[in-house]
Amino acid sequence: MKTKPKFKNIIILQLVIIIYSLSSVCAKFASNEAFLSPKFVLFYGIEILILGIYAILWQQVIKHFDLSIAYANRATGLLWxxxxxxxxxxxxxxxxxxxxxxxxxxxxxxxxxxxHTSPDTDH
Structure with a gap:
């Protein structure tokens, strides 16, 4: 079990989740364009770029959290x-x-x- 996450790491986690949520914004913009039109390809390309950036950042963020905590916090993507x-x-x-x-x-x-309140069961 990792130590309690620092406030800075929680903010960074939320920023990474916001980046992930922005991929949905690009998907919505792409969905409003004709399939394979230049704007569709542009928005779709930006979406893929955002997802790539997110994947790299996510790997760095989960170093600082228990996986269960990091994934639970991804639900804030709904809010964003x-x-x-x-x-x-x-x-x-x-x-x-x-x-x-x-x-x-x-x-x-x-x-x-x-x-944060569960006793440490590691022996």
Missing amino acids: SVIFALFIFKENITVMNIVGIGVAICGIILVNLDE
Whole structure:
């Protein structure tokens, strides 16, 4: 078990998750273009580039977290995706969206708290 993550590492983890969420933004832009049109290829290419950058950064970030903590925190991607949908695409956010994000955030908190309060069982 790793030590408690530093605040700086948690911020970096969230930035990496935001980068991952941006790939969905590019996918949405690409989906609004004609298949294989120059804009479609551009947005699709940017999406692949973002995913490549994300993969490299993710490998570096998980060095500082237990894997269970890092993956639980990826659920914050839901929050970032809804924020992007609201501000970039002007999509409507429903009460159910907010409730769902709230449930996911509660789950993240529970997983994070469990990891930090569980006794060390390594012998």
